[in-house]
Amino acid sequence: MCILSDAEVSVECWSMGNSDARRFGPEEDSGNSDSQSEEEEDSQSGEEEKDSSEPEWDKDSYDGREYHSAEKEDTDEEADLKWRRYKRQLIETKGFFVDPENKPPYFSMGILPLVDLDDPFLDDEGPTTREFCADLAILCLDKFNQHQGSSVQMEQVLWVNYFGGSRQYFYITFVAKEFESPDAPLVEYQAKVLRHTIGKTYPILCRPSPNPTWMREKLKLK
Template identity: 35%
Template sequence: MIDASSASMVVTSLPTKRKAEFDPEEESDGENEEEEKETKIEERKGGIDYLKVPEWDVDSFDGLEYYSSPEVLFSSDEEPFSEESIQHYRIFKHQMIDSKGFYGDPELSPYDHYRGIKPMSLEWEALTDKDFRAYWEEMVFVCLHKLNQIKDSNVEFVEVVRGYYRAGPRSKSYITFMAREKPDGPIVEYQAKCMVTLDRKRHPILCRPVPTPKP
């Protein structure tokens, strides 16, 4: 187990391409260092800064409310999706908004996942040599280090419960995990959100006990 007190808030990853952190169309084969720099410059000129560090403790789901889309949804074959698929999507969307990205029923089969955020099995491969359990443990340590630094607390990681993932050049992980205050505090369910920017650095977004559900 990694000591949270020694974990860096921004951790540089391995130099290989990450399977978990890029959509297939965003990966490139054989791109050399100069070409990669030019690509990043061009992307920033386009108005999107893929290296921008996210603001700490700002939840993009705050203030977001669910509404049911009235339009007919079509598949890639221009055929309407089944009523069941549309209903599954609406349920999943509602759950994701209510949980602020941390839970949507993985048993549902929506035609798409809300905002590209998908449930991932802890045993699935995240990196070439790492499953999502190990990958998210590292993310949690980054977030806990920031939390303990800001709050002057001493919360320690226990185990990952589940996680949701949005791929892309600014990928996000939504992780539910168990933690406790050292030395002998009760085990509490926590949430952590972490971003990996295009330069493969990890940035904490938030870390908190799971909020009490609305009545």
């Protein structure tokens, strides 16, 4: 475990004690896309100049991106295979899911799954990580409902991916009810949020999940 950025979020950290330590921005996918993601731009440009910029609502930086491997994935190099699987899962789930079993052995910066969601987020007196992320997801859900004229209600956070830095991105998968009824089925949703360490928080998108649980189970096998 280690502490990420100023938010002091506990996550599972991957070894960085090798000269070949890698970072992953979503565009690093064998050159199949000319555009950079928001996260990659943040890590390469002057973040202090971007702190006042508000992201466009309902714009997904992964739209149009596809994974293309330049080499066969039946490589004997376990580290290389895990790296390819990691990139493939991020691109195919648009940043929302990474199987921990596919974590690359050398990693310097990128999207990571948060662990211990029911542990305190910052301190013992504050909300848990799950509760904190639920509040972030509700910001997105409220804007989604406003735009769609709907009344979707948050139920529970299932999974969170995180990209650290002074501009922190939360990829939150949660279940919700699309109408008020005790018999209403739970539907899996996704929310993406940008949170500045200076305190500003911006909803980026909210939508029914295009990769529900059964699809994530399938992706684990890749």
